Amino acid sequence: MKKLFLISCLFCSLTFSCSEVGEDSEIIIDPSVSFVTGDWELVEVSGGFKVEDSPEPEELNRKDIYTFTNEGTFIKTVDYEGFHAEATGTYVIKEVTEEFEEEYVGVVVLSFTGGDDIAYNCTSQDIEKESLYISKEGQLANISWAPCDGLFMYYEKKK
Incomplete structure (x- = not known):
């Protein structure tokens, strides 16, 4: 009976220890409306080039927030050194092109x-468009x- 108990304990410990996720494991992100919905803040x-000594948003006196709804609309708010702007619009989620698949989903x-002209993009033909990977x-x-x-700008969802 003791042998059976020990074997069961050994089996359970091996099963649970092998199922742990390592630090370097990739997080699986579902690029869907439900994932995007909510407030995203500049972090x-x-x-x-992305470098380790990049300034924190607080050091730039900058606050950018995107608020996404389930209905496919958004509000973008920017506060930067006394400048305040707000814009609204719609959004869609698309697949990334092959060149970006290694880092983005x-x-x-x-x-x-509507609102202020605060789209961050690098093209004159789509001045009212912006892409967030x-x-x-x-x-x-x-x-x-x-x-x-x-700038390269990175946002995280507010909790």
């Missing part, structure tokens, strides 16, 4: 329809503004 900015494409770590990233001397 990191960097210039042309989807892209939220914003179409601005959904990273495998669960952040939203505006990486398309940097080629025009803008």
Whole structure:
């Protein structure tokens, strides 16, 4: 009986220890409306290359917030050194192109329809559009503004 008990304990401990997720495991993100819905706040900015000593948003006196609804609409608010702006619009979630698949699982494409002109993009043909890439770590990233001397901007969902 003791042998059976010990074997059972050994089996259980092996089963549970093998099922633990390691630190380097990839987080699985479902790029859906339910994932995006809510408030997203700027948590990191960097210039042309993402570096360890990038300034914190507080150091820039900057606060950017996106609020996404289940109905496919959003509000973007920007507060930066006394400047306040707000814009509204609609969004859709698309698949990323092959070149971005290694780091991102989807892209939220914003179409601005009202309010201030605060779309961060690097193209003149889609001035009312902005793209936020959904990273495998669960952040939203505006990486398309940097080629025009803008910033890489990273957002996390507020709890």
